[in-house]
Amino acid sequence: MNNSILDQIPRLPVSEWMANIITWLTQNLSWFFGAIRDGGAWLMDGITDLLLFIPPLLFIVLLVALAYFAGRKKLGLPVFTLLGLLYIHNQGLWDPLMYTITLVLVASLLSILIGVPVGIWMAKSRTANWIITPILDFMQTMPAFVYLIPAVAFFGIGMVPGVFSAVIFALPPTVRFTNLGIRQVPDEMIEAAESFGSTGSQRLFKVELPLAKPTIMAGINQTVLLALSMVVIASMIGAPGLGERVINALQRAQVGPGFVAGFALVVLAIILDRVLQGFNKSDN
Amino acid sequence: MLTTKVEIQNLTKIFGKKERQALELVKKGHSKEDILEKTGATVGVNKASFKVEQGEIFVIMGLSGSGKSTLVRMLNRLIEPTEGNILIDGDDIAKMDKEQLRKVRREKVSMVFQNFGLFPHRTILENTEYGLEVQGVDKAERQEKAERALDNAGLLPYKNQRPNQLSGGMQQRVGLARALANDPEILLMDEAFSALDPLIRRDMQDELLEMQDTMHKTIIFITHDLNESLRIGDRIAIMKDGEVVQVGTGEEILTNPANEYVERFVEDVDRSKVLTAENIMERPQTLRIKQSGPRVAMQRMKADNLSSMLVVDKNNVLKGYVTDEDVLEAVKQDKKDLQEIVRTDIPKVHKETLIHELYDVIHNSQTPVAIVDGEDKLLGIVIRGLVLGALVKEREEETVDEQ
Numbered sequence: 001m002n003n004s005i006l007d008q009i010p011r012l013p014v015s016e017w018m019a020n021i022i023t024w025l026t027q028n029l030s031w032f033f034g035a036i037r038d039g040g041a042w043l044m045d046g047i048t049d050l051l052l053f054i055p056p057l058l059f060i061v062l063l064v065a066l067a068y069f070a071g072r073k074k075l076g077l078p079v080f081t082l083l084g085l086l087y088i089h090n091q092g093l094w095d096p097l098m099y100t101i102t103l104v105l106v107a108s109l110l111s112i113l114i115g116v117p118v119g120i121w122m123a124k125s126r127t128a129n130w131i132i133t134p135i136l137d138f139m140q141t142m143p144a145f146v147y148l149i150p151a152v153a154f155f156g157i158g159m160v161p162g163v164f165s166a167v168i169f170a171l172p173p174t175v176r177f178t179n180l181g182i183r184q185v186p187d188e189m190i191e192a193a194e195s196f197g198s199t200g201s202q203r204l205f206k207v208e209l210p211l212a213k214p215t216i217m218a219g220i221n222q223t224v225l226l227a228l229s230m231v232v233i234a235s236m237i238g239a240p241g242l243g244e245r246v247i248n249a250l251q252r253a254q255v256g257p258g259f260v261a262g263f264a265l266v267v268l269a270i271i272l273d274r275v276l277q278g279f280n281k282s283d284n
Numbered sequence: 285m286l287t288t289k290v291e292i293q294n295l296t297k298i299f300g301k302k303e304r305q306a307l308e309l310v311k312k313g314h315s316k317e318d319i320l321e322k323t324g325a326t327v328g329v330n331k332a333s334f335k336v337e338q339g340e341i342f343v344i345m346g347l348s349g350s351g352k353s354t355l356v357r358m359l360n361r362l363i364e365p366t367e368g369n370i371l372i373d374g375d376d377i378a379k380m381d382k383e384q385l386r387k388v389r390r391e392k393v394s395m396v397f398q399n400f401g402l403f404p405h406r407t408i409l410e411n412t413e414y415g416l417e418v419q420g421v422d423k424a425e426r427q428e429k430a431e432r433a434l435d436n437a438g439l440l441p442y443k444n445q446r447p448n449q450l451s452g453g454m455q456q457r458v459g460l461a462r463a464l465a466n467d468p469e470i471l472l473m474d475e476a477f478s479a480l481d482p483l484i485r486r487d488m489q490d491e492l493l494e495m496q497d498t499m500h501k502t503i504i505f506i507t508h509d510l511n512e513s514l515r516i517g518d519r520i521a522i523m524k525d526g527e528v529v530q531v532g533t534g535e536e537i538l539t540n541p542a543n544e545y546v547e548r549f550v551e552d553v554d555r556s557k558v559l560t561a562e563n564i565m566e567r568p569q570t571l572r573i574k575q576s577g578p579r580v581a582m583q584r585m586k587a588d589n590l591s592s593m594l595v596v597d598k599n600n601v602l603k604g605y606v607t608d609e610d611v612l613e614a615v616k617q618d619k620k621d622l623q624e625i626v627r628t629d630i631p632k633v634h635k636e637t638l639i640h641e642l643y644d645v646i647h648n649s650q651t652p653v654a655i656v657d658g659e660d661k662l663l664g665i666v667i668r669g670l671v672l673g674a675l676v677k678e679r680e681e682e683t684v685d686e687q
Binding site: 188191194199202206207210211 | 360362385386387388389393394395397399401402403404405414415417419466472
C-alpha cells in the first residue's frame, strides 16, 4: 500500500545514461583512446623489457642497496628486501614481478604528475577546491571494480586499461595531501615571503612546496600503495603481473599458488612502503 | 630639517562581510562594540593617521587586540586596507598595482617578525639572501651582501646552520640581518623582541639602537611593552581599539597623557617606580654545583676579576654563592666540592621588584642581589652600582624637569 505512490515514479534511466556517455566517448574519441592505448602499451612494454633485461641478481643487489640507504643504514629493511626478492625469484615469479613493478611505476608517476598540480590549484583557488573535493570523494568511494568497465570500453584489455583504472583509484591521496600541505604552511612563512616581494611562483617554489614536501610525500606514499592494490584488481581485465597469478588461482580454487603469489605482493608492498617512508624521513 | 618618510591618513581596516556598511558606521563615529553588534564586522584599525619622520624610531604601542599588528601589516599591504592612504615618500602604497607594490617591498620596506619568520628549510645564509634572491640578484653578489649582513650581526660562523639550530636571540638577529640585507629604507618590526627572554631582549634593544646610530633607517616598531617603547622610541603612538589615541615623545606621553586610557597605561611612571629589577639586571657569572670545584671557581674568578660568584644546580636553581676568600681557602686545603663553602645568605627578589624597594635590600647586603622566578631559578643579578646608577639618573631627570 505504502509503496504504491513510490511505484508510480518511473525508473530513472541512470544505467542507460552512463552507458550512452561511455559509448559516445568510445565512438567519437576512439582515435584519442587508440593513440593512448598504442603509445602506452609501447612505453610499458619497453619499461618491462628493460627491467627484464637487468639480471635478477644485479636487480636484487640494487634494491637492497636502495633499502639500505632509505632505512638510514640499519639492517632490518635491506635484509627483508633481500630475503623477499629471493623468495619471489625462487617461486618463479620474477617476470610477473617486473610487470607489476612497471604498472605501479607508470600509474604512480602519472598520479603524481596529475595530482601535485591539481593539489596546488586546489590550495590556491577556493572555487577549484569547492569543485574538485566532491569529485575526489566520488573517486574514492566508488568501488574500485567499477572503473574496470569504462577502462575496457576505452582501451580494451591489457596494461593500459590497468594503469588507467589504477590512476583514477590512486590519484586522490596525492591531490588531497598536496592541497593540505600547502594550506598548512604557517602564516608567518607566507608573510615573510610576501614581505620581501616574492612573486606568486617564487612563493610557491621557494617557500610553500619545500615546506609542504613531507605532507606531499605522505600522500605519494599512499598513492603508490593504492596503485599496487589496483593493478592487482586490474588483472581481471588482463593486466599482466602478480595479480594475474592470484586471479588464475582464484578461478581454479588453487589455494597454494594463490598464497604464493599473494605473499609476493605483500613483500613488494612492504618494500615500497618502507623505502618511500625512509626517504621521506631522511629528507627532514 | 625633518622630512616625512611615511604618512598614513585615515587608515581603516574592517574584517568581516559587511565591510561597506561597517565603514559607514566608522565614519559616523560609532564604537567598535557598536559596529560589531550591528554588522558582525570587526574594526581592526579605525581612521589611524600619523607621520613618521626620516631616520626616527617610531614605536606603535598597544595591548593585544588594539590593532597595532594589523596597522603595521597595512604599511606593506600584507593586509589590504579597507580605506585610507599610506604615503611612503609621497607615493600612495594603497593605490599601487601588484608590480609597483612588489618593487616597494623589494627595495624600500623590509619586515622583521615576532616569531622570526625564518624559513626552516633554508640555511642561515640562504635565509639572509632571500630578499635579494627574489629580486634576481646573481648568486655571487647576493651571497656577498648576505654574508656582510651576517657579519655585522656577528653571525657569519653560523651561516651554514639551519634556523632551528640557533637560539631565539640569534634567530632574531638573523631575521634582522635578512631584513637589512637588501638595504631597505624602512624597517617594520612587529613585536620583534617580544618572544625573547628579558636579558637577550635588552641586548637586542641595545644592538638596534647602536645599529641605528650608524644606519639611520626609518624604523616602525610594534610592541606591547611600555618600557621597551620608552627605551627605544623617538616617538610613540598609543593605540586602543584600533584607534591611535596619542602620538608623542615618551616624555610628552608621560607628562601629558591625552586621555584616561593613556593615563592608566602610564600610571605611576616615574622612573624609580616603573623600573623593575628586570630592567637593570645583568647576566650572572655562575658555577654549576656538581660540575665545578673550588679550582674552577678560582680560575674563573681570577679571569673575570670577581670577588664572589653565584652557584646553581643543573636546572639553574639558585643554591647560594661563594666568595673569593672561601675559594682560596678551599683550594689550599685541597677540597674538591663546592658544597662545603657555599653560603646561602644571599638576598633573592622577583623580577617585578621595583628598584626603590631593591635599593633597601641591596643597601643592607654584602652580596649582589639575585633575581629568581617562582621556582627559584636564577634569571639575573643586580649589583649595587646598577641600582645607584638608575636612581641617580632618575634624580637628575627630576632636577632637569623642575628647571
